[in-house]
Amino acid sequence: MLIAAPFIDALKGKPVAHVWRGHSSAIFLEFGSLTDKKRLDGTLGQPGGELTLMIEWSWRVERPRSILGGSWSAERRWPSMFKHLIGCQVTQIDFLGTLPEISLCLSNGLRVVSFMTAEGQPSWALIARQPNLGNLCVKRGKFYVEPPSP
Numbered sequence: 001m002l003i004a005a006p007f008i009d010a011l012k013g014k015p016v017a018h019v020w021r022g023h024s025s026a027i028f029l030e031f032g033s034l035t036d037k038k039r040l041d042g043t044l045g046q047p048g049g050e051l052t053l054m055i056e057w058s059w060r061v062e063r064p065r066s067i068l069g070g071s072w073s074a075e076r077r078w079p080s081m082f083k084h085l086i087g088c089q090v091t092q093i094d095f096l097g098t099l100p101e102i103s104l105c106l107s108n109g110l111r112v113v114s115f116m117t118a119e120g121q122p123s124w125a126l127i128a129r130q131p132n133l134g135n136l137c138v139k140r141g142k143f144y145v146e147p148p149s150p
Contacts, residue, residue, distance in 0.1 A: 003143045007126050007136045008093045011051050015089050016106065019082035020046045022054070025071040029053040029085065029104075029112065032130065050130035053104065055114045056123035061085070062111040084110060099141050102126070 014031040022028055030049030037045045060070030061081055069081045088106035096103055096113075101122050103113045114124040125137040135146040 003145060004093075004095065004136055006131075006133050007051075007128055010128050010131055010133065011090050011093055011104075011126070013089055013091075014049075014051060015087055016085045017049050018047055019085050021078060022056075025057045025059075027055050027059060027071075027082075031090065048129065050128075052125075052127040052129075053102070053112070054125045054127065055102075055112075058117045058123070059112065059114050062113060064109050068110065084108065085112070095143075097122075100138055100143060 011031060016029055016031060017034050018030040020028050020030075028046065030047060030052055032050030034047035034049055037048050039045045058071055061068040061084070068084065069077055073081070085106065088108045088110065090104055091107050092105035094103040094105070095101065099116075099122050101114045101116070102124050103111055105111050114122060116122045121141065122138045125135050127135045132148040133145070134148040137144055137146065
């Protein structure tokens with residue numbers, strides 16, 4: 001888990017600044033200060049945080065004793081669920097299972113958890129722009145750090 005330590009240190013204490021939906025059931029949690037991003041066509045896209053957690057699919061938001069919702073919940077419920085995350089600070093980052101899934105504990109008692117339910121690898125990435133650490137993900141069942149972009 002030493003490979004994940006710089007990412008944990010960078011993320012701990014950061015507030016969730018923005019949550020948005022990607023393609024299908026992918027979600028993106030943006031942490032820290034936001035920066036405007038432009039798409040290739042020049043239009044304004046979703047803002048990016050200092051760090052981003054991307055979970056491609058199979059995720060849930062947990063209360064202390066129940067599930068608030070997740071990737072299989074009615075999509076109309078997602079915006080109100082995401083609002084519960086905004087402004088909360090990351091208090092703890094855990095990695096669960098033999099094939100590492102990510103779990104973020106937030107200051108309001110909620111937890112965001114990835115859990116791949118299909119063949120392959122866990123499908124999440126922690127993207128660190130500030131500090132520019134690269135991307136933490138899982139490849140071949142182990143943590144993998146993609147080098148920072150130039």
